[in-house]
Amino acid sequence: xxxxxxxxxxxxxxxxxxxxxxxxxxxxxxxxxxxxxxxxxxxxxxxxxxxxxxxxxxxxxxxxxxxxxxxxxxxxxxxxxxxxxxxxxxxxxxxxxxxxxxxxxxxxxxxxxxxxxxxxxxxxxxxxxxxxxxxxxxxxxxxxxxxxxxxxxxxxxxxxxxxxxxxxxxxxxxxxxxxxxxxxxxxxxxxxxxxxxxxxxxxxxxxxxxxxxxxxxxxxxxxxxxxxxxxxxxxxxxxxxxxxxxxxxxxxxxxxxxxxxxxxxxxxxxxxxxxxxxxxxxxxxxxxxxxxxxxxxxxxxxxxxxxxxxxxxxxxxxxxxxxxxxxxxxxxxxx
Amino acid sequence: xxxxxxxxxxxxxxxxxxxxxxxxxxxxxxxxxxxxxxxxxxxxxxxxxxxxxxxxxxxxxxxxxxxxxxxxxxxxxxxxxxxxxxxxxxxxxxxxxxxxxxxxxxxxxxxxxxxxxxxxxxxxxxxxxxxxxxxxxxxxxxxxxxxxxxxxxxxxxxxxxxxxxxxxxxxxxxxxxxxxxxxxxxxxxxxxxxxxxxxxxxxxxxxxxxxxxxxxxxxxxxxxxxxxxxxxxxxxxxxxxxxxxxxxxxxxxxxxxxxxxxxxxxxxxxxxxxxxxxxxxxxxxxxxxxxxxxxxxxxxxxxxxxxxxxxxxxxxxxxxxxxxxxxxxxxxxxxxxxxxxxxxxxxxxxxxxxxxxxxxxxxxxxxxxxxxxxxxxxxxxxxxxxxxxxxxxxxxxxxxxxxxxxxxxxxxxxxxxxxxxxxxxxxxxxxxxxxxxxxxxxxxxxxxxxxxxxxxxxxxxxxxxxxxxxxxxxxxxxxxxxxxxxxxxxxxxxxxxxxxxxxxxxxxxxxxxxxxx
Ligand SMILES: Nc1ncnc2c1ncn2[C@@H]1O[C@H](COP(=O)(O)OP(=O)(O)O)[C@@H](O)[C@H]1O
Ligand SMILES: [Mg+2]
Numbered sequence: 001x002x003x004x005x006x007x008x009x010x011x012x013x014x015x016x017x018x019x020x021x022x023x024x025x026x027x028x029x030x031x032x033x034x035x036x037x038x039x040x041x042x043x044x045x046x047x048x049x050x051x052x053x054x055x056x057x058x059x060x061x062x063x064x065x066x067x068x069x070x071x072x073x074x075x076x077x078x079x080x081x082x083x084x085x086x087x088x089x090x091x092x093x094x095x096x097x098x099x100x101x102x103x104x105x106x107x108x109x110x111x112x113x114x115x116x117x118x119x120x121x122x123x124x125x126x127x128x129x130x131x132x133x134x135x136x137x138x139x140x141x142x143x144x145x146x147x148x149x150x151x152x153x154x155x156x157x158x159x160x161x162x163x164x165x166x167x168x169x170x171x172x173x174x175x176x177x178x179x180x181x182x183x184x185x186x187x188x189x190x191x192x193x194x195x196x197x198x199x200x201x202x203x204x205x206x207x208x209x210x211x212x213x214x215x216x217x218x219x220x221x222x223x224x225x226x227x228x229x230x231x232x233x234x235x236x237x238x239x240x241x242x243x244x245x246x247x248x249x250x251x252x253x254x255x256x257x258x259x260x261x262x263x264x265x266x267x268x269x270x271x272x273x274x275x276x277x278x279x280x281x282x283x284x285x286x287x288x289x290x291x292x293x294x295x296x297x298x299x300x301x302x303x304x305x306x307x308x309x310x311x312x313x314x315x316x317x318x319x320x321x322x323x324x325x326x327x328x329x330x331x332x333x334x335x
Numbered sequence: 336x337x338x339x340x341x342x343x344x345x346x347x348x349x350x351x352x353x354x355x356x357x358x359x360x361x362x363x364x365x366x367x368x369x370x371x372x373x374x375x376x377x378x379x380x381x382x383x384x385x386x387x388x389x390x391x392x393x394x395x396x397x398x399x400x401x402x403x404x405x406x407x408x409x410x411x412x413x414x415x416x417x418x419x420x421x422x423x424x425x426x427x428x429x430x431x432x433x434x435x436x437x438x439x440x441x442x443x444x445x446x447x448x449x450x451x452x453x454x455x456x457x458x459x460x461x462x463x464x465x466x467x468x469x470x471x472x473x474x475x476x477x478x479x480x481x482x483x484x485x486x487x488x489x490x491x492x493x494x495x496x497x498x499x500x501x502x503x504x505x506x507x508x509x510x511x512x513x514x515x516x517x518x519x520x521x522x523x524x525x526x527x528x529x530x531x532x533x534x535x536x537x538x539x540x541x542x543x544x545x546x547x548x549x550x551x552x553x554x555x556x557x558x559x560x561x562x563x564x565x566x567x568x569x570x571x572x573x574x575x576x577x578x579x580x581x582x583x584x585x586x587x588x589x590x591x592x593x594x595x596x597x598x599x600x601x602x603x604x605x606x607x608x609x610x611x612x613x614x615x616x617x618x619x620x621x622x623x624x625x626x627x628x629x630x631x632x633x634x635x636x637x638x639x640x641x642x643x644x645x646x647x648x649x650x651x652x653x654x655x656x657x658x659x660x661x662x663x664x665x666x667x668x669x670x671x672x673x674x675x676x677x678x679x680x681x682x683x684x685x686x687x688x689x690x691x692x693x694x695x696x697x698x699x700x701x702x703x704x705x706x707x708x709x710x711x712x713x714x715x716x717x718x719x720x721x722x723x724x725x726x727x728x729x730x731x732x733x734x735x736x737x738x739x740x741x742x743x744x745x746x747x748x749x750x751x752x753x754x755x756x757x758x759x760x761x762x763x764x765x766x767x768x769x770x771x772x773x774x775x776x777x778x779x780x781x782x783x784x785x786x787x788x789x790x791x792x793x794x795x796x797x798x799x800x801x802x803x804x805x806x807x808x809x810x811x812x813x814x815x816x817x818x819x820x821x822x823x824x825x826x827x828x829x830x831x832x833x834x835x836x837x838x839x840x841x842x843x844x845x846x847x848x849x850x851x852x
Pocket of ligand 1: 352356357375376377379380381383384611744
């Protein structure tokens with residue numbers, strides 16, 4: 001089965017540089033390399049324990065979900081800066097409804113997801129119908145949702161609800177004795193679903209078409225308005241889901257949770273090989289982007305003596321390198 | 336010929352873009368089983384009429400009747416659903432998607448919401464093969480040359496009938512109106528033939544085809560009927576058989592032959608010196624076919640031809656505003672690689688672009704600042720022109736060109752078109768060019784300013800400046816030039832010394848037929 005159209009078109013090595021999958025392969029290769037480095041250096045500290053690998057998914061599941069949403073937006077050539085704020089707001093809303101209002105999580109979760117999706121829908125509507133830069137609209141969304149956090153409460157709300165606790169502690173056992181958290185499993189399911197949607201549905205192909213050339217997509221008779229709005233709705237939904245997973249992970253709501261997380265999400269998408277100009281990239285790349293960023297953190301923890309801001313420096317360097325790679329690739333494609 | 340009911344009837348169409356009328360009260364009708372040419376110079380409103388019809392732009396007035404029923408089409412999607420398939424002038428496809436997707440996106444074969452990729456590729460390959468093309472439909476569109484992309488756009492439009500019919504290989508089922516807006520601009524002869532064969536086949540099947548092309552030969556080869564537009568207004572509808580090329584060109588330009596003859600006057604001063612600029616086989620794909628050209632010091636070379644015939648493209652190559660992909664340029668005897676305007680400017684070439692508002696003038700700067708800009712650029716930004724010298728120069732040119740108001744501190748944007756043009760001219764003259772390329776220097780300015788600019792060209796040439804003078808107004812070119820070049824269909828078809836035997840009639844003949852005895 002050929003997974004993605006155009007995958008096995010050209011065998012010639014010369015064309016490899018133009019291949020749209022190359023950035024994904026580079027990121028995957030980088031991940032393997034970094035992992036190999038860790039395995040070699042921290043062998044005696046148990047780096048090769050399968051659980052260390054699984055923890056990457058456990059610790060970064062919420063980021064993966066947010067980054068998957070961001071991938072949709074970036075593929076259309078847009079940007080969503082409200083991701084971190086929507087996540088923070090979701091943690092607050094969830095904690096408040098569960099703890100202060102005593103509602104069951106089963107009811108609170110759909111509410112939170114609905115609010116996130118609706119927020120995304122509104123931003124998409126404004127972006128499309130008023131022809132305003134996504135950057136500005138979602139920047140407004142960033143402030144709006146962060147502000148809403150403080151309307152709920154200025155203080156952090158810790159969650160003692162037994163359901164939340166049970167969900168957070170549940171281990172999904174894997175062969176070989178390692179395990180994943182529920183959140184990690186959900187994030188992988190979201191990734192798989194996103195892959196299916198992007199590559200096997202008309203909606204997904206429209207996302208790519210709009211990113212390739214919005215004007216053309218319109219002239220080809222594609223429903224551009226609906227697709228663009230839907231993409232921001234997807235991102236809002238993913239942000240809210242990411243917020244729920246984050247709540248499980250950290251078991252509290254805080255107005256300052258996930259500040260700036262949208263930037264991590266965008267970084268993961270870019271490192272994963274998706275072009276910020278839209279139309280080119282794979283959601284699988286986003287997974288590798290998240291894993292690479294997560295692995296940097298893990299390596300620095302294993303190192304022990306390095307302080308955590310080295311994570312930021314390493315991320316910055318990586319991002320820079322990948323943007324340069326993208327630049328040379330698109331430059332090549334244009335000629 | 337018995338006339339059946341038109342499949343499409345547009346009446347009293349009006350379209351305005353921010354106050355300016357692109358279409359005023361245009362009628363257009365299209366019969367089933369005919370190929371109908373929509374003609375007019377660039378900017379006449381052909382593409383706008385098509386975009387209004389297919390819902391890209393909203394209509395500001397008029398009615399559209401499709402198969403006897405009034406319709407209101409507000410999006411390209413709706414147009415497609417109504418059976419109108421369109422290839423717009425700009426290739427409207429997505430470079431990042433595969434050829435197959437570009438052909439079928441929006442109509443992908445699905446099973447339970449899931450795209451059947453194999454089937455999609457099979458269908459696309461089938462449509463491509465039917466067009467006599469052999470290409471890998473799963474390769475990204477962007478990896479194919481422009482001509483192939485244009486063909487893919489056509490295949491998409493033609494194949495956009497109902498998918499089931501496309502499946503049977505009956506590509507055009509469901510398409511009642513096919514619109515092709517300059518589809519042949521980057522196709523070679525064989526591909527054009529292929530397209531014409533297809534168009535004839537579709538005509539046989541009763542499809543109504545609206546065809547836009549600035550290649551007049553193609554119109555006469557394949558079309559049955561034509562509608563001519565000029566400046567957004569309807570000039571007339573004719574059967575192709577009833578109107579010959581010369582008369583068609585006259586309709587397009589809107590001038591009578593006698594009127595042109597009267598105005599023309601000639602002066603030729605043979606010049607034997609070495610050419611200042613010489614082009615050999617210079618060309619740019621999609622812009623202009625290879626041409627040879629010479630301009631001597633003190634010579635005015637006039638370029639005539641319809642709008643869109645390649646005049647501007649030729650000028651831009653000489654200035655390095657576009658890079659050539661074939662041929663050589665010699666300036667002052669040396670071969671010059673013109674990769675960017677700076678290369679030409681450094682050799683004494685100046686270019687007054689036809690879009691003075693967008694490509695030259697900075698409306699928010701003062702007249703003084705605008706005039707001094709090019710000189711400053713030539714000196715480099717680290718060596719400012721001394722204030723006293725600057726003011727003196729500016730005052731001199733304001734006086735010499737009679738720029739009004741004669742106020743160096745006036746905002747350039749507030750000046751009239753003619754005076755803005757003079758500001759731009761002053762800017763270039765300040766750099767003391769040896770070759771001045773003027774692209775439509777008198778378009779849109781009043782009669783008085785026009786005469787002044789023409790006078791200036793004459794005096795510059797007397798001072799030994801070489802001038803390339805491009806204008807849509809034939810009489811102007813005839814009056815000013817020593818030598819004439821005629822362009823047609825992006826090709827320099829004739830070069831001749833201006834003289835009593837070079838009349839407007841003869842030039843029109845060449846523009847219409849492309850033949851130069
Ligand atoms: N989107 C637009 N905005 C403003 N003006 C436009 C637009 N499209 C076309 N025009 C103007 O309408 C006129 C007709 O243009 P067009 O229909 O493209 O001519 P043609 O196809 O006959 O060469 C031109 O003067 C052009 O500048
Ligand atoms: Mg046009």
